[in-house]
Every structure is written in C-alpha cells, then in structure tokens.
Amino acid sequence: MKSRCGLGLVAILVASIALPLSALAAFPERDITLVVPWAAGGGTDTLARTLVKNSKKFFGVNMNVINRVGGTGVVGMNSVAMSKPDGYTVAVVTFHLSAYRLLGMSDLSYRDFDLIALLNRSQAGLSVRMDSPFKTMKDLVDYAKANPGVLTVGHAGPGQAWHLAAASLANKYGLKFTFVPFDGAAPTRTALVGGHVSVATTGMDEVLQFYQVKQIRLLGANSPARHPAFPDVPTFAEAGFPIENPVFDWRGLTVAKGTPPEALQILRDGFKKAAEDPEYIALMDKLALPRTYMDHQQFEQFLIGMEKSLEPILDSVGLLKKK
Numbered sequence: 001m002k003s004r005c006g007l008g009l010v011a012i013l014v015a016s017i018a019l020p021l022s023a024l025a026a027f028p029e030r031d032i033t034l035v036v037p038w039a040a041g042g043g044t045d046t047l048a049r050t051l052v053k054n055s056k057k058f059f060g061v062n063m064n065v066i067n068r069v070g071g072t073g074v075v076g077m078n079s080v081a082m083s084k085p086d087g088y089t090v091a092v093v094t095f096h097l098s099a100y101r102l103l104g105m106s107d108l109s110y111r112d113f114d115l116i117a118l119l120n121r122s123q124a125g126l127s128v129r130m131d132s133p134f135k136t137m138k139d140l141v142d143y144a145k146a147n148p149g150v151l152t153v154g155h156a157g158p159g160q161a162w163h164l165a166a167a168s169l170a171n172k173y174g175l176k177f178t179f180v181p182f183d184g185a186a187p188t189r190t191a192l193v194g195g196h197v198s199v200a201t202t203g204m205d206e207v208l209q210f211y212q213v214k215q216i217r218l219l220g221a222n223s224p225a226r227h228p229a230f231p232d233v234p235t236f237a238e239a240g241f242p243i244e245n246p247v248f249d250w251r252g253l254t255v256a257k258g259t260p261p262e263a264l265q266i267l268r269d270g271f272k273k274a275a276e277d278p279e280y281i282a283l284m285d286k287l288a289l290p291r292t293y294m295d296h297q298q299f300e301q302f303l304i305g306m307e308k309s310l311e312p313i314l315d316s317v318g319l320l321k322k323k
Contacts (some may be wrong), residue, residue, distance in 0.1 A: 020056070027087055027263045031062045036092045037076025040067050043205075043287065046249055047120065048092045050283045051274050055073030058270040058277075063090075065281050072096055074106045081112040085256035087263030095161045098306040103159055104321025110303045113254035116268050118294035118302060119275060119285070122249040123223035124165030125204040125233065127216045129192060130191045137220040137239035140199065141173060148176035154197035157181050161249040164313050165222050166201035168247050171316045179317070192216065200246055204230055205288035222246040229288040245290065250292075252299055261316045268296060 031089045034052055035073060038044045046064055054212060055063035068076035073096045081092035091113070100106040126140065136295065144151050155163040158181050163268065170177050180197050182188045185206040192200040193215055200207070200216075204227055210216045218233040222243060226235060236243055253271055275293050284291050314320040 010190040011086050014237065023117075024048045027260075027266055028061045030058065031064055032087070033089045034063050034065045034092065034151070035076050036065055036067050036093070037069060037073040037088065038067065038194050039069050043289070044094060046287070047251060047268060047289065050280050051271075051277075053275065054277055055270075055277060058273045059266070063133045072105065072280065074100065074108060077132075078106070078108055080254065081256055082110060085114075085260075086208060086257035087255055087259050087267055087316065089256065090204070090267065093252050093254050095251075095306075098250075098303060099310055099314070101206055102307070102310055102320055109307075110254070114257055114259045115296040115299045115303075116253035116254040116255065116263055116264070116277070117271055117296060118292060118299040120251040120274070120289050121292035121302075122161075122203050122205060122235065122290060123160045123221045123227065124201055124247070124249075125218045125221045126169075126232070127192065127200050127207055127211075127218045129195065130198075130214055130217055132198070132217065134199075134215070134219060137234070137236065137241055140219055141175065141241060144177065145173075149178050150176050151199060152180050152197040153177040153199045153201055154180045154191045155201050156185050156188055158316070158317070159319050161247055162201045162203060163317070164310065165247040166199075167317050168243055168245075168309070168313045169222070169241065170228060171313055172243055173241060173285065185249065199260060206290045222248075223290075226291065227288070229285075245305055247313065248306075250302075272295055278312075295296055 034048055036045050036048045045067060052063035068079050075092060077091055077093055077097060080089050080152050083089040097110055100108050128134050153166050163179060182191060185202050188200050188202055189207060189210060191197045204221055207216055208229060211218055218230060220236050220239045222229055222236050309321060
C-alpha cells in the first residue's frame with residue numbers, strides 16, 4: 001500500500017514538473033500582440049507592420065499590431081512592462097524610453113523589460129536652404145562661434161532626439177544656438193524652406209525628398225558612417241567635429257521583465273529572421289531608415305551609453321529633471 005502511495009506521489013510530482021516544460025516547449029501556441037506606442041500610419045507603425053507581415057513564417061502564428069498611444073509613448077510601453085511576462089505581448093520601444101526618467105516624465109526605462117533586439121538607429125542631419133551662405137559644417141560652426149545665439153535651429157520639439165542631437169554638437173564645441181521648437185518634422189521642414197529658421201535638425205529620412213529635389217543642403221550627419229541614401233553628406237567626424245556618444249533616434253523590441261528564457265529565445269530568433277526578410281529590408285531602404293540590428297546584449301550596451309550621453313545634453317538645455 002505504501003509503495004503504491006509512493007509511486008502515486010512520484011507520478012504527481014513528475015506531471016507537475018513536466019506540464020510547464022511542455023507548455024513552454026509549445027510556445028507560441030496562439031497569436032502574439034505587438035504594441036506600437038505611436039499612432040497608426042507613422043514611421044514606427046509602418047516599420048512594425050512590415051516587420052511582422054510574414055510572422056507566421058517565422059513564428060508559426062500571426063502577430064497582431066495594436067496602437068496604444070498617449071503620454072509621449074509612455075502608455076503603450078508601460079502597458080507591455082506591466083503585462084503578463086509570458087512572451088505573448090511584445091513592445092516596439094523607441095528613443096523616448098531613454099529619456100523618460102531624465103526628463104522627469106516617468107520612471108519607466110529599459111530596465112523594466114527583457115530586451116529582444118534593436119532594429120533601427122537613425123541619425124540626425126543638419127540642413128540649410130540651398131541659398132544659405134553655409135556650404136559646410138565648418139562654415140556653420142565658425143559662424144556660430146563668432147555670433148553666439150544668432151543662428152536659429154528648428155527642431156521637432158524639446159527633448160526629442162533631433163533637438164538633443166544638435167544640442168550635443170553645441171555642448172561639445174561651445175556653441176550657442178537659439179532653438180526654435182515645432183510640432184513635428186513637417187512644420188520644421190516648412191520653416192526651413194520658408195526661411196523662418198537658419199538651420200533644421202531632423203532625421204535624415206525626414207528631409208529625403210527635399211534633398212532629392214535640391215531644396216535643401218545637408219551639411220553633416222551625426223552617424224559613424226555615411227548614410228547610403230545621402231552619399232555626398234559627410235559625417236560630423238568627417239567634417240571635423242566628432243562626437244563621442246551621438247544622440248540617435250532608435251526603435252527596438254522588448255517584452256515584460258521575467259519572460260521565460262525559452263520563450264525569449266524563440267522571440268529573439270524569430271525577430272532576427274523577420275528583420276532579414278526582403279520585404280522588410282526593401283521598406284526600410286525606401287524610407288531611408290538605417291537597418292541597425294543588434295542582439296539583446298548589444299542593445300543593452302547601446303541603451304546604457306544612450307542614457308549616459310543624454311544626461312549632460314539635457315542639463316545643457318535646461319531639461320534635466322532627474323539628477
């Protein structure tokens with residue numbers, strides 16, 4: 001009788017151990033939700049939808065994109081950080097995650113997630129009108145040094161990536177710009193072409209059409225290498241003004257902290273394959289969005305460096321709230 005009871009207990013223990021393992025081995029058993037914290041139709045949304053368009057091929061299930069907007073991205077990203085850590089809810093995270101704590105907007109940071117991969121790292125470009133007297137970065141920097149505060153620099157909003165990219169140049173080389181904020185890239189471009197600001201700091205992809213029809217001149221880009229869509233535009237370093245930790249706009253993928261390692265590995269492997277899909281590559285190239293795939297370990301190091309570089313820049317423009 002005792003031996004039968006003992007065998008029964010062993011069977012129950014084995015079943016209790018084996019059940020979660022078999023459940024995990026089957027991941028994913030149902031569709032996965034991909035949360036985009038920005039509005040439908042924007043660049044991040046388009047990137048996300050193209051990335052997962054063929055998800056069944058890479059994951060065996062569909063991936064459904066949901067837009068959860070609000071709080072400059074906080075609402076959508078936080079919803080994933082607070083979700084059940086089972087791998088079935090994935091976030092598209094963006095540059096803003098690096099700045100929330102420093103700006104005093106939210107305690108949310110990359111530390112609240114398990115990282116999957118970095119997908120994209122976009123560089124800023126400094127552009128002027130074609131009839132501008134500034135032909136090179138040196139022309140611009142020399143004038144700014146000799147005339148503190150005279151140059152007006154349009155950007156898409158305080159604390160945004162492109163504002164801070166220009167501020168990092170000013171901070172490194174002792175320049176004083178008069179920053180003029182606009183509500184996004186479109187009015188910034190319009191102001192530059194209309195002669196309302198001297199310089200615009202934007203994503204290079206955001207001025208691609210203006211560059212192609214020669215309405216603007218790009219003086220330089222804060223990137224480690226030249227952008228393939230802008231082969232004649234030098235990097236800041238090539239122009240003689242290197243910046244050790246430049247500010248990039250970026251997009252990546254995360255899940256809630258504590259996601260089972262087996263599920264995490266499946267997601268990491270699947271998204272790596274999705275990022276190599278020809279359809280996704282074609283879209284990124286068409287939009288002039290640099291494809292910069294980094295695995296979770298490289299992504300973490302990138303995010304550590306980003307926060308470190310942002311702190312003094314935010315302080316220099318009076319936006320650092322959490323010291």
